[in-house]
Amino acid sequence: MTTMAAPxxxxxxxxxxxxxxxxxxxxxVDHKRIGILYLVTALFFFVWGGLEAAIIRAQLAGPNMGLVxxxxxxxxxxxxxxxxxxxxxxxxxxxxxxxxxxxxIGARDVAFxxxxxxxxxxxxxxxxxxxxxxxFGMAPDGGWFGYAPLTTKAxxxxxxxxxxxxxxxxxGVASLAAAFNFITTIINMxxxxxxxxxxxxxxxxxxxxxxxxxxxxxxITAALVFLLxxxxxxxxxxxxxxxxxxxxxxxxxxxxxxxxxxxxILPAFGLVSEVLPTFSRKPLFGxxxxxxxxxxxxxxxFGVWAHHMFSVGMGPIADSVFSVTTMLIAIPTGVKxxxxxxxxxxxxxxxxxxxxxxxxxxxxxxVGGISGIMHSSAPADLQQTDSYxxxxxxxxxxxxxxxxxxxxxVYYYFPxxxxxxxxxxxxxxxxxxxxxxxxxxxxxxxxxxxxxxPRRIYTYDAGQGWEMYNLLSSIGVIFQAIGMTIFFVxxxxxxxxxAIAGNNPWGAPTLEWAIPSPVPxxxxxxxxVVTSRYPLWDQKAGDLVKSEAExxxxxxxxxxxxxxxxxxxxxxxxLVAAVFMTAMLCGLLFIHAGNLPLALxxxxxxxxxxxxxxxxxxxxxxx
Amino acid sequence: MxxxxxxxxxxxxxxxxxxxxxPQWSTYWKVALILSVITVVEVWIYYTPFRDSKLFVxxxxxxxxxxxxxxxxxxxxxxxxxxxxxVLFTGPLLIAIGxxxxxxxxxxxxxxxxxx
Amino acid sequence: MATAxxxxxxxxxxxxxxxxxxxxxxxxxxVWAFIGSECMLFVSLISxxxxxxGRSVVGPYPHENWTDPATGKVxxxxxxxxxxxxxxxxxxxxSLAMVLALAAVQNKDKPMPTGWWDRQLRSSKLWLWMTALxxxxxxGFQAYEFTSxxxxxxxxxxxxxxxxxxxxxxxxxxxxxxxxxxLLALLGIDYKRGLKPADALNVDIAxxxxxxxxxxxxxxxxxxxxxx
Ligand SMILES: [Cu+2]
Numbered sequence: 001m002t003t004m005a006a007p008x009x010x011x012x013x014x015x016x017x018x019x020x021x022x023x024x025x026x027x028x029v030d031h032k033r034i035g036i037l038y039l040v041t042a043l044f045f046f047v048w049g050g051l052e053a054a055i056i057r058a059q060l061a062g063p064n065m066g067l068v069x070x071x072x073x074x075x076x077x078x079x080x081x082x083x084x085x086x087x088x089x090x091x092x093x094x095x096x097x098x099x100x101x102x103x104x105i106g107a108r109d110v111a112f113x114x115x116x117x118x119x120x121x122x123x124x125x126x127x128x129x130x131x132x133x134x135x136f137g138m139a140p141d142g143g144w145f146g147y148a149p150l151t152t153k154a155x156x157x158x159x160x161x162x163x164x165x166x167x168x169x170x171x172g173v174a175s176l177a178a179a180f181n182f183i184t185t186i187i188n189m190x191x192x193x194x195x196x197x198x199x200x201x202x203x204x205x206x207x208x209x210x211x212x213x214x215x216x217x218x219x220i221t222a223a224l225v226f227l228l229x230x231x232x233x234x235x236x237x238x239x240x241x242x243x244x245x246x247x248x249x250x251x252x253x254x255x256x257x258x259x260x261x262x263x264x265i266l267p268a269f270g271l272v273s274e275v276l277p278t279f280s281r282k283p284l285f286g287x288x289x290x291x292x293x294x295x296x297x298x299x300x301x302f303g304v305w306a307h308h309m310f311s312v313g314m315g316p317i318a319d320s321v322f323s324v325t326t327m328l329i330a331i332p333t334g335v336k337x338x339x340x341x342x343x344x345x346x347x348x349x350x351x352x353x354x355x356x357x358x359x360x361x362x363x364x365x366x367v368g369g370i371s372g373i374m375h376s377s378a379p380a381d382l383q384q385t386d387s388y389x390x391x392x393x394x395x396x397x398x399x400x401x402x403x404x405x406x407x408x409x410v411y412y413y414f415p416x417x418x419x420x421x422x423x424x425x426x427x428x429x430x431x432x433x434x435x436x437x438x439x440x441x442x443x444x445x446x447x448x449x450x451x452x453x454p455r456r457i458y459t460y461d462a463g464q465g466w467e468m469y470n471l472l473s474s475i476g477v478i479f480q481a482i483g484m485t486i487f488f489v490x491x492x493x494x495x496x497x498x499a500i501a502g503n504n505p506w507g508a509p510t511l512e513w514a515i516p517s518p519v520p521x522x523x524x525x526x527x528x529v530v531t532s533r534y535p536l537w538d539q540k541a542g543d544l545v546k547s548e549a550e551x552x553x554x555x556x557x558x559x560x561x562x563x564x565x566x567x568x569x570x571x572x573x574x575l576v577a578a579v580f581m582t583a584m585l586c587g588l589l590f591i592h593a594g595n596l597p598l599a600l601x602x603x604x605x606x607x608x609x610x611x612x613x614x615x616x617x618x619x620x621x622x623x
Numbered sequence: 624m625x626x627x628x629x630x631x632x633x634x635x636x637x638x639x640x641x642x643x644x645x646p647q648w649s650t651y652w653k654v655a656l657i658l659s660v661i662t663v664v665e666v667w668i669y670y671t672p673f674r675d676s677k678l679f680v681x682x683x684x685x686x687x688x689x690x691x692x693x694x695x696x697x698x699x700x701x702x703x704x705x706x707x708x709x710v711l712f713t714g715p716l717l718i719a720i721g722x723x724x725x726x727x728x729x730x731x732x733x734x735x736x737x738x739x
Numbered sequence: 740m741a742t743a744x745x746x747x748x749x750x751x752x753x754x755x756x757x758x759x760x761x762x763x764x765x766x767x768x769x770v771w772a773f774i775g776s777e778c779m780l781f782v783s784l785i786s787x788x789x790x791x792x793g794r795s796v797v798g799p800y801p802h803e804n805w806t807d808p809a810t811g812k813v814x815x816x817x818x819x820x821x822x823x824x825x826x827x828x829x830x831x832x833x834s835l836a837m838v839l840a841l842a843a844v845q846n847k848d849k850p851m852p853t854g855w856w857d858r859q860l861r862s863s864k865l866w867l868w869m870t871a872l873x874x875x876x877x878x879g880f881q882a883y884e885f886t887s888x889x890x891x892x893x894x895x896x897x898x899x900x901x902x903x904x905x906x907x908x909x910x911x912x913x914x915x916x917x918x919x920x921x922l923l924a925l926l927g928i929d930y931k932r933g934l935k936p937a938d939a940l941n942v943d944i945a946x947x948x949x950x951x952x953x954x955x956x957x958x959x960x961x962x963x964x965x966x967x
Binding site: 647648651652654655658659662665666669674679680683684686687690691694695697698699705707708711712714715716718719720722723726727730732 | 761763767768771772774775776778779781782783785786789790820824827828831832834835837838839842860946947950951953954957958960961962965966967
């Protein structure tokens with residue numbers, strides 16, 4: 001096993017015809033550019049959702065603070081949750097799916113490039129629909145879980161919840177379209193020799209996640225359709241007076257919601273499974289076990305949903321069954337921790353920023369996992385549910401797990417994305433302030449929770465033993481904010497001015513590091529033949545990629561045309577289709593406003609527009 | 624669910640020849656006949672005293688499951704097509720049936736009697 | 740959603756020179772994944788119907804008569820089994836027509852047989868028309884069913900049964916409608932330039948979708964109509 005860090009070229013590789021204008025971004029079907037769009041959009045929403053959290057923590061820093069009203073507070077915590085789940089962590093993962101999956105399996109693009117662009121634009125449209133109303137004080141205010149009947153018109157008569165229902169429905173379309181695309185890509189577009197058990201773990205975890213998406217999202221789609229019909233057409237799905245069961249929404253939501261948790265965390269698991277071997281200079285310990293445990297987590301993830309509902313009184317049998325399945329699912333998760341630790345064991349560890357984030361994930365996810373196992377016991381959960389203890393748990397899992405894993409991935413893949421390195425010194429500052437801040441914020445929440453502080457209260461009285469813990473949590477946010485500011489400075493500066501990276505700055509083993517950074521639009525000048533799980537460690541470079549003489553001309557990379565590679569045409573149609581679809585659904589809002597003709601007019605016009613766009617799309621050639 | 628797809632690689636070369644094993648017209652007609660007969664029986668027992676029997680519901684479920692399977696196997700060619708498609712369909716179907724069953728238990732649609 | 744996936748896949752047909760790792764077509768893989776996903780959608784809708792079965796506080800009910808206590812008016816059990824049995828049969832036969840259409844396209848390049856009936860079997864236009872017609876007939880039955888329910892006093896707002904019944908069967912009907920439009924698009928191609936064995940995949944994918952919609956109805960017919 002030899003490592004081969006290619007010498008860094010003096011200049012960034014450029015291809016002849018690479019367009020960079022705004023139109024090129026609106027019409028792009030290149031998976032790498034779509035990945036960048038996802039990344040930048042999600043980072044923007046990260047700031048947005050983070051600011052919402054900062055206001056929440058400012059309000060809770062001391063007892064009886066009056067920074068925001070109870071109504072504003074409801075909107076803030078709802079939007080913080082909705083934003084972070086659907087507009088930050090999922091699209092950050094999507095950024096990596098888009099950018100990495102084709103590169104890791106040795107493909108030139110995804111299976112359906114235009115559908116891929118459509119996914120992004122629909123995501124952006126859905127994000128705008130849920131996010132914008134907060135500027136007008138009309139943001140959704142029913143929690144990220146939107147429990148009906150609370151969210152039905154009888155109890156939430158404003159427009160607030162309408163935006164949430166429509167926005168989530170639109171976001172669901174984006175996720176589903178992307179998932180079918182990636183499933184097909186991974187099944188069908190692997191390079192010769194890239195059998196499933198040689199696929200990089202990130203691709204594997206992404207593969208599992210896409211199945212979770214196609215199986216979990218239809219359930220919330222149905223639940224949202226019921227809520228939408230209740231709100232707009234006067235059906236009775238959640239009308240208790242008509243005999244409706246107040247638990248129907250909860251069950252459907254969590255049938256989706258628990259797999260959703262794995263949709264959020266598995267991509268991060270995949271990323272650290274790439275980072276840890278590279279910086280330990282060792283193959284991943286127990287690769288098949290990591291893969292199978294990932295699949296097992298995905299499958300078991302559909303049998304644990306009611307552990308979110310122990311307190312509703314499902315009865316001893318249901319409580320026991322869901323307790324047991326939840327405890328079971330901890331096993332494949334714990335196995336992964338063991339694998340990662342064993343990968344580092346005896347390795348030549350290099351403490352790059354990326355590696356430090358990955359190690360921090362292993363530690364902090366373990367903390368979150370342990371408090372998770374505590375919830376799996378129904379009697380214990382009855383004490384913890386709806387308290388800050390639960391808030392501590394899922395923030396350790398989602399920030400300590402998903403966000404740290406994604407950060408490890410950002411530092412690791414930034415060179416491949418841009419051709420330049422992120423600054424390591426700033427990176428270390430980012431790491432320490434952010435990780436200290438995260439622990440300072442969320443660890444005291446275990447305590448405030450055990451002292452009985454409930455979730456979702458906008459203020460509290462002094463003298464209940466909560467003051468110190470809340471103050472600590474709020475101070476922690478300052479550290480997190482400093483950390484993220486350092487990150488953004490680093491990110492923006494390094495994009496243009498960072499050190500030139502070269503093909504493989506880390507001496508990494510997987511296929512994406514064999515090609516130039518940034519990656520040319522056609523990815524691989526010729527499709528590599530893979531004979532190993534770690535091709536760059538085990539195979540000769542000449543077997544994988546063409547020589548420089550064959551792929552460059554006059555000091556620059558050859559274009560796709562010069563290499564004779566057909567490329568898909570850029571097209572505006574996915575964007576147009578996304579706009580029509582979103583506008584069509586938003587026409588429903590005018591039913592709420594009592595203007596049925598206008599609603600029908602908008603929906604029919606946009607429906608026709610969508611139909612014509614799709615026909616145009618259908619009949620125009622891809623490449 | 625997903626890992627079964629690994630078998631797909633082994634069957635790579637079989638894919639092109641699968642076409643030749645497709646059933647032909649006579650099979651399609653026979654299948655249609657069987658489906659019609661089952662449907663007639665389903666509707667028929669609905670109008671007989673058997674409707675009040677304890678076996679009515681299991682009988683109906685069995686018959687519709689049979690119809691379901693026949694259409695999927697013969698008309699959707701899952702019996703003859705690439706293994707991967709079988710995995711792509713049966714995996715989600717099993718999770719769907721499991722979810723349906725779980726929800727029916729949770730909402731008390733099946734009485735569960737433990738220890739009398 | 741469905742339409743977008745389908746749209747993309749159609750247009751991707753031109754690039755068949757792309758090799759795939761499994762030897763399988765992209766669109767066919769995507770459609771099977773889509774069908775797997777649809778299983779969960781319909782299971783959610785069916786579960787909700789079953790969960791709410793017998794919980795409506797006012798009638799009309801599916802299988803029992805109901806007397807309005809306020810007016811004394813009697814509402815008869817509302818499901819019309821004979822009519823729905825007919826429409827179920829129609830949809831089953833449409834699946835037969837669909838599979839015959841596919842076989843006709845697959846065998847386009849074989850020499851034409853001499854018998855009149857055997858030649859009819861080779862007509863993709865005939866069987867595509869037949870499928871679309873039977874599908875439209877099914878939709879006609881559904882329209883009849885919906886309007887007669889409304890006349891009998893059951894709307895989507897009346898009770899839990901109405902809400903969950905109309906939503907479930909309405910979603911299914913919408914799927915059938917998409918299928919009919921898809922078939923008409925295939926017929927358009929057939930009239931314009933004739934479907935060839937190379938197009939069999941296009942027909943195959945439409946057929947998979949069509950049969951799946953039929954299979955969902957098989958489940959709905961038993962679970963919603965026949966079981967009390
Ligand atoms: Cu859970």
